[in-house]
Amino acid sequence: QSALTQPASVSGSPGQSITISCTGTSSDIGNDYNWVSWYQQHPGKAPKLMIYDVNNRPSGASNRFSGSKSGNTASLTISGLQAEDEADYYCSSYTTSATYVFGTGTEVTVL
Amino acid sequence: EVQLVESGGSLVQPGGSLRLSCAASGFTFSTYWMSWVRQAPGEGLEWLANIKPDGSGTNFVDSVRGRFTVSRDNAKNTLYLYMDSLRDEDTAVYYCGGTLLATPATDWGRGTLVTVSS
Numbered sequence: 001q002s003a004l005t006q007p008a009s010v011s012g013s014p015g016q017s018i019t020i021s022c023t024g025t026s027s028d029i030g031n032d033y034n035w036v037s038w039y040q041q042h043p044g045k046a047p048k049l050m051i052y053d054v055n056n057r058p059s060g061a062s063n064r065f066s067g068s069k070s071g072n073t074a075s076l077t078i079s080g081l082q083a084e085d086e087a088d089y090y091c092s093s094y095t096t097s098a099t100y101v102f103g104t105g106t107e108v109t110v111l
Numbered sequence: 112e113v114q115l116v117e118s119g120g121s122l123v124q125p126g127g128s129l130r131l132s133c134a135a136s137g138f139t140f141s142t143y144w145m146s147w148v149r150q151a152p153g154e155g156l157e158w159l160a161n162i163k164p165d166g167s168g169t170n171f172v173d174s175v176r177g178r179f180t181v182s183r184d185n186a187k188n189t190l191y192l193y194m195d196s197l198r199d200e201d202t203a204v205y206y207c208g209g210t211l212l213a214t215p216a217t218d219w220g221r222g223t224l225v226t227v228s229s
Contacts, residue, residue, distance in 0.1 A: 001172060001173060003155065003157075033213070035213040035214065037214040037215070039156070041156075046206055046219035046220065046221055046222060047148075047156065047206075047216075047219060048219075049214060049216070049217050052212050052213070052214045052217075053212070053213065053214075058212075058217060088155075090155060090156050092156075092158070092214065092215055094213055097170075098170045099158065099170050099171070099172055100146070100158040100161070100214075100215045101158060101172075102148075102155060102156040102157060102158055102215075103155070104155055105155040105156070
């Protein structure tokens with residue numbers, strides 16, 4: 001099972017919106033389960049769930065974060081970028097092998 | 112408050128074995144899917160395995176299937192990861208996580224470091 005493909009880095013200015021892509025295959029992102037999640041990880045910290053089931057936010061996650069999916073690609077959009085959003089972001093998908101796979105990770109920089 | 116605390120990480124020689132534990136509190140452990148996820152130094156997250164709430168089934172990533180085993184003791188609110196035939200590339204911080212959702216983890220521990228080196 002290969003890792004999902006994400007851009008290595010994305011940057012934006014405060015207040016802007018940025019979008020991170022996550023590309024997989026029909027066995028993961030493109031399957032019928034729609035169990036795609038996004039995690040935020042600050043240096044030295046455990047990951048934090050920001051989005052689950054493609055576009056749902058758990059309690060505690062900012063409403064500036066939203067998710068979507070089209071075919072074999074999922075996306076995370078951060079609106080109104082803030083300094084605290086600077087972190088690494090990982091997508092994750094359930095696979096048809098009953099396992100999970102993470103993306104390669106994207107470093108978000110707030111300029 | 113949900114708490115997950117991993118323990119058991121240490122320096123081990125290649126080919127060796129190790130058991131990690133994850134002590135859970137603050138939630139009904141027996142209703143949660145539990146996972147192990149690792150992160151090699153400077154690298155990304157890698158999902159390793161999960162176990163059903165009642166412990167009746169497990170799933171593994173190909174890279175550790177046959178070498179790693181996951182179990183849980185719902186009476187002790189504890190999750191375990193047994194690692195055999197350890198390799199240099201198994202060096203990582205190992206996180207346990209739990210969830211009621213279809214995602215690797217909603218709640219995470221702080222991780223425990225496993226170093227495989229001679």
